[in-house]
Ligand SMILES: [Fe+2]
């Protein structure tokens with residue numbers, strides 16, 4: 577039981593200041609969520625890098641595959657009418 | 673997609689300076705090289721805590737003591753950032769650590785030298801961290817995303833390490849004759865091993881060419897070593913210390929310092945395990961793991977107990 581293999585891997589997300597998103601910073605091993613947060617504090621916020629920490633067990637992370645990236649994002653490519661510049665507005669109107 | 677196509681995609685990303693990310697396809701050897709380099713780097717951070725840890729209880733003032741503790745703690749953090757980057761390549765941390773403890777994995781040869789006096793804390797911060805910074809700054813642009821990001825964090829923290837070391841040297845160098853002699857002695861002992869930190873000369877470096885092609889490395893060992901010498905010599909002269917190299921002198925024409933031959937036999941001998949402290953370092957790492965086993969077991973048992981309780985409640 578003394579193998580760290582028994583400690584799952586956790587992904588760590590940190591909010592650097594109020595008003596910003598939590599951002600992925602790395603991972604660490606810990607026996608449970610509480611310890612993962614404590615370890616994350618020591619490993620990733622020694623210099624006030626954060627005011628809030630999220631940890632998620634890595635096995636619960638699901639990701640898109642980079643190989644299907646093109647098909648996944650391609651449909652957005654030709655939908656230029658989703659962008660404001662697609663529409664002509666007379667200059668006299670100013671900023672809209 | 674065919675292997676060929678994948679290989680072409682990979683290469684075009686490298687050419688365009690686009691980072692490779694964990695789930696991207698990569699050649700097996702690229703992955704292996706990264707696992708080797710990142711784990712060695714992580715081990716160096718962790719083993720590197722030992723020579724300085726040796727002086728924490730004997731730091732000459734509270735100011736020096738808190739600084740040294742903070743620095744050693746940072747090195748633990750660096751090791752963890754790097755193990756974390758390595759694990760994104762599919763290599764478990766526990767395996768890397770077993771390889772370190774069995775002697776299969778290498779770490780920087782510099783940490784196999786003993787820390788004999790307080791001045792060694794100055795010399796290590798100034799020279800060893802200085803050399804590490806020289807190596808690590810270009811690694812912030814290394815082609816593998818998680819490694820590059822770990823290096824950005826590391827580099828942000830390193831500059832305090834070097835400054836606190838140089839401050840120690842400066843203080844000793846302007847102290848009593850005995851203190852100045854202590855600083856000089858530390859510089860004499862750490863100078864050559866610091867130059868060895870950049871690895872064998874380019875002509876003998878078996879990994880450099882491929883690592884440069886993969887943009888894992890951005891400069892050769894000799895380029896980095898020269899840049900370090902050019903930067904460091906004036907810093908030593910400024911505080912009135914001399915370097916233990918009679919061939920060291922400014923070369924106006926080249927715009928660089930010339931320096932003497934490095935004793936590569938010593939380097940290879942230390943790498944092979946015959947440095948003054950190799951056995952002691954690995955013994956200390958193994959003991960740390962074994963003596964901490966009950967803490968890890970207790971934490972795992974506690975986590976399990978809590979989990980059982982919460983499932984009971986839910987049932
Ligand atoms: Fe470090």
Ligand SMILES: [Fe+2]
Nearest residue numbers: 747801830833
């Ligand atoms: Fe450092």
